[in-house]
Amino acid sequence: MTLTRSFKETVLARIERDTEFKDALLLEGVECLLSGDVDTGKAVLRDYINATIGFENLSEAINTPPKSLMRMFSQRGNPQAKNLFAVISHLQTQSGTHLEVRAVK
Numbered sequence: 001m002t003l004t005r006s007f008k009e010t011v012l013a014r015i016e017r018d019t020e021f022k023d024a025l026l027l028e029g030v031e032c033l034l035s036g037d038v039d040t041g042k043a044v045l046r047d048y049i050n051a052t053i054g055f056e057n058l059s060e061a062i063n064t065p066p067k068s069l070m071r072m073f074s075q076r077g078n079p080q081a082k083n084l085f086a087v088i089s090h091l092q093t094q095s096g097t098h099l100e101v102r103a104v105k
Contacts, residue, residue, distance in 0.1 A: 045088075069083075
């Protein structure tokens with residue numbers, strides 16, 4: 001699904017003013033990845049990164065070129081687990097939010 005520019009601007013504006021929404025977006029992106037919906041998870045995390053730290057700052061923080069990170073979170077991107085977990089780890093540190101995985105039956 002292609003998102004309109006106004007929708008993305010709306011999401012970015014909400015992230016800036018609503019920390020609960022920002023934290024929920026990070027959680028949603030990771031939950032999508034864990035449930036196997038990789039495309040949605042990458043898209044949500046891409047929006048989260050753009051609205052918070054940005055790819056340039058993330059690049060410096062995890063020592064990965066920004067273009068590689070942008071490609072990693074693109075529709076065709078296929079991130080290695082090592083890189084993906086480095087990004088998620090840094091996003092947690094940067095946001096002050098710690099995500100936990102729990103087994104649920």
